[in-house]
Amino acid sequence: MRPVRAVLPAALLAGLILAACATPGEPPGGPPPAAPRPPPQAPTEPPTPAPPRRLALAELPGWEAEDHLAAFQAWRRTCHAARTDALRAACARAAIREPRTGPEARAFLEANFEALPLPAEGVLTAYFAPVYEARRTRDAEFSAPVRPRPADLLPGAGPYAERTEIEARPPTDALAWMRPEELFFLQIQGSGVLTFEDGSRMKALYAANNGRPFVGVANAMRERGLLPPDGASGEAIRLWLAANRGPAADEIMRLNPRYAFFRLAPDDGKPPVGAAGVPLPAGRAIAVDPAFNTYGEVFWLDAEAPLLAGAFPAYRRMVTALDTGGAIKGQVRADLYLGEGPAAGAEAGRVRHVLRMYRLVPR
Structure with a gap:
């Protein structure tokens, strides 16, 4: 007798055949339909940073120790250089009720201004009005001609000859x-100011430059080992150049291709006039980059961490933007005018401090 085998139903047998033909891991009948993709999302914009908080003047670092009357008086003498209506209005209020004491000046300034911090940190340097000896005729010591503006130096004509080429020209028109x-x-x-052998004095006033970039020589002198890293002050550079007068000093000076021309005028005893057309109050005027800051604007300087030996540890004071200069580039960059003569020059040559600036804006 033959053994009896179970007979599978046809539907079940068909299902087993399909399962055997399916790809491992897939359910019978093939892969399931793909899930719909989410729609693409637009890239998110980074959040706009909040504007800096305006400060009361009393919150400024060093404000308590400021000579408020001196700060007010220097600003009052120069505030007519302001370019904005708000600053002109503050200037007019100062003329109506001019403070006479330190507390009165402080109260006026705090009532009329608040401080807007500028972003990041920059550099504070300083400059001065030198008084130098000069001669009417050339000799072995006084051998460099003060040249007037050349007739072929035309406004807007582009860069003019470099320092080396200008110095090679015959100085037939030396002032x-x-x-x-x-x-x-x-x-x-x-x-x-130039002082001559007969005791007369003349102002040497800026007339033009050759349109070449200003290049400082301090870094090159440090790199060559001519001056120590913290000893490249203006006075140290001048003394080295004087001690090495001739080819060695000429080589260093020619690293700076910028060349300035002058005109002479009688010495009236008044401070030099800055680019804003206003006489510069010593210690209270700065040169700025006019691409970022406007003449007549008022600032608070907070400068410390000097890089040069012998410098004052900090400069914290109220100043007005009244000048500019070829090496003054950027928003947080200032060149502080310190006055006339050797003492101002010695101090100015040691100023290279880390700078934070606050724009003082009318309330």
Whole structure:
């Protein structure tokens, strides 16, 4: 007798055949339909940073120790240089009720201004109005000509000849003769007073420059080991140039291709006039980059951490933007005018401090 085998139903047998033909891991009948993709999302914009908080003047670092009357008086003498209606209005209020004491000046300033911090940190340097000896005729010591603006130096014509080429030209139109290193510093400062052998004095006033970029020589002198890392002050540079007068000093000075031309005028005893057309109050005026800051604006300087030996540890004071300079670039960048003569020059040459700036805006 043959054994009896179970007979599977046809539907079940068909299902087993399909399962055997399916790809491992897939359910019978093939993969399931793909899930719909979510619609693409637009990239999210980074959040806009909140504007800096305006501060009361009493919150400024060093405000308590400021000479408020001196700060007010310097601003009052120059506030007519303001370019905005709000600053002009503050200037007019100062003329109506002018403070006479420190507390009165402080109260006026705190009632009329608040402080807006500028972003990041920058650099504070300083400049001065030098007084240098000069001669009417050339000699071995006074061998550098003070040159007037050349007739072929036309406004807007682009860069003019570099320092080396200009110095090679015959100085037939020299206005005066100076020691080479002192003329170099006169060109950096932009103006000064010349004293002649007969006791007369003339102002050397900036007339033009050759349109070449300003290049400081301090870094090159440090890199060459001519000056120590913290000893490249303006006075140290001038003394080195004087001690090495001739080819060695000429090589260093020619690293700066910028060349300034001058005109002479009688010395009236008044401070130099800045780019804003206003006489510069010593210690209370700064040169700024006009691409970022406007002449007549008022600022608070908070500068510390000097890089040069012998410098004052900090400069915290109220100043007005009244000038500019070829090396002054950027929003948080200021060059503090310190006055006239050797003492101002010695101090100015040691100023290279980390700077934070606050714009003082009318309330």
